Amino acid sequence: MQNHPAIVIEGATVVFANRLAPAAIRFEDGRITAIDGARDGATVIDGRGHLLAPAFVDIHGDAFERQIMPRPGTMLPVAPALLETDRQLAANGIATAYHALTLSWEPGLRSVQNGRAVVSTLNTLSPRLTVDNRVQLRWETFCFEAIDLIREALNGPHLPSIAFNDHTSMLLLDPAVTMQERPFELDPAYPALEPENPVFEHKMNERAKRAKISPAQMVELFSAIWKRRPEVQAAIEEVAALGRAAGAPMLSHDDSQIQTRDFYRERGARISEFPMNRRVAKAARDAGDFIVFGAPNATRGGSHLASIGAADMIREGLCDILASDYYYPAMLLGLARLKADGVGSIESLWPLVSANPARALGLTDRGVIEIGRRADLVLVEWPEGDAPVVRRTFAAGREAYRAVPAGN
Template sequence: MQNNPAVVIDGATVVFGDRLERAAVRFENGKITAIDGARDGAEIIDGRDHLLAPAFVDIHGDAFERQIMPRPGTMFPIAASLLETDRQLAANGIATAYHALTLSWEPGLRSVENGRAVVEALNTLAPRLMVDNRVQLRWETFCFEAIDLIREALAGPKRPSIAFNDHTSMLLLDPSVSLQERPFDLDPAYPAMDPATPAFADKMADRAKRAKMPVVDMVAMVRAMWERRPDVPAAIEEVARLGREAGAPMLSHDDSQVESRDFYRGRGARISEFPMNMRVARAAREAGDFIIFGAPNATRGGSHLASIGAADMIREGLCDILASDYYYPAMLLGLARLKADGVGALHELWPLVSANPARALGLDDRGTIEIGKRADLVLIDWPEGAAPAVRRTFSGGREAYRAIAAGN
């Protein structure tokens, strides 16, 4: 940790774990050292009329992809894209971000080759980045070629998480069955489309455009991947073993059946990421798993996929964590919407985006404002009845972002 000079943020309304209270928070050398303590030798920041809260811990965000590929098929340099992403994270109060890095058999943006470039670039850029950038290895279970990269990333300087995804089976799902109620992906009787039909070719048009390849070639690639299906269970076992041995937090994505959640829990994945129906969420809660929903879902008042609403799940006690998903500002905006709708008091809601994801990820040094914790803080201008705006973000005691309003 750098030797950062002492700073006191004075007069802000502070989000503690059990209350909101006006206080002075002192931090130095990257850690919080006092609450309403000494001010000697410290830089004083006037926090009056502002909210001071734990900075956000984003367990799953893929908005970084828009910096790499802002238009379908149009790629930009990885390093420049990640530096821009880092600025956006800091500006939105996110001090810890797990980039949902899809490792797929598809060429282009979500290829293993591009995933390796992102992992290597983040390692190289780490001393220049303003916040703690990490990766969620969002592994497509049909992509056996990614396993070597997963092994290498697990041995890297910042432990990643692993998310088990099966968009291949979802891609082949018969349209008569909803995504939200599809069978367990490894079910021998899984209702798959015939990839030789014109209907399937039509379905592949947008995906082929993203990969910059003819539709006929994309269809052939999907058919070849589907032939791998008998070998998928063994690949899952191998990746789960690697994750357990590394002590990596593991997640399963878009669970639609209790059987799916049970399967991945049995392999060490204790986080259910975006369960697709109430039945699965209740099973996850009964088993003591962490449950994630999207902050954009909370911000908009519902899912863009017509799945269950985050606010309803929070009310039911079936949501522990909100993730930025595809939109970084939603971490704060989702809290604002939930507060306005009376879902909970602000100090009750804040753990959804700080303490709970930190705990799920094994990051015990951050997520709350307590003496001894990492000084990951966000200072927010939030007039009554108005939209909130991040004014300062601190990451490990370093000022990562500052915005001065025109009226000041």
């Protein structure tokens, strides 16, 4: 780690693990070194009127896709897109981000080719980035050609997480069955349409635009993929074994059945990401799994998919982690909405976006303000009754973002 000069932030209200309290926080060489200690020549930052908290740890965010493809089918170069994403992360107080990188059989944005470019470019750009950018290998379980990339990424410089994702079966789900209650995807009796069904072709329109092919071509491609369904479980076993061997955190995505959660837990995935109903969330809690919901869900007061609400899950003790999902500002705005709605206090809610995701991901060096931890910190201006805003972000003691309001 590079040497960085000592900094003291004083006068702020600090979000500790179980309380809010005024304190001066000193950090140097990337670590917190003192709480209410001496200045000793350190640079002093006036934090009066602000909240000083652990910076956010984002377990799942795919807003980076909008930098790569700002319009359907319009792809931009990966390197500048990721540099711009990094700036957005820092500006929103996110010091650790796992980009939900979909590895799919689709051409274009979510292809293995583009996934390889993102992984490679992030590794190359690492010295130029302001915060800790990592990837969540959001693996579409029908994408057999992604396994070599997964193997390579697990052996790379920044250990990724792996999310088991089956939107392929979900796409073919008979509309008479809700996706929140769909059966386990490997069930032989899974209620699937035939790919040639006109209802299915209509569903392919948006995906075809993203892939820059016609809906008919998308249906033809999907039909070929669907024929390989008998091979999916063996592929899952292979990827799960790779993840376990590397010690990678593993998640299952959009669980709709207890059987689904049990299946992936048995293979080492101890994080349930966006469970689709209370029944599954309760089963995950009873088994000691981590449970993730979307911060935009909390910000909006409900899910955009008509699934269960994050606020209700937090009240019921069925949510450990809030992820940015598709909107980076939601990590802070979600906390603000939850506080305003009386779901919890700032100090009780903050672990949802810092300590808990860090623990779930095995990042034991960050997520809380304690001596010896990484100096990943966010200074927030939060006027009573008004919207909060990030004013400074520090990542491993480096100033990653600073914004001075016009009134100063």
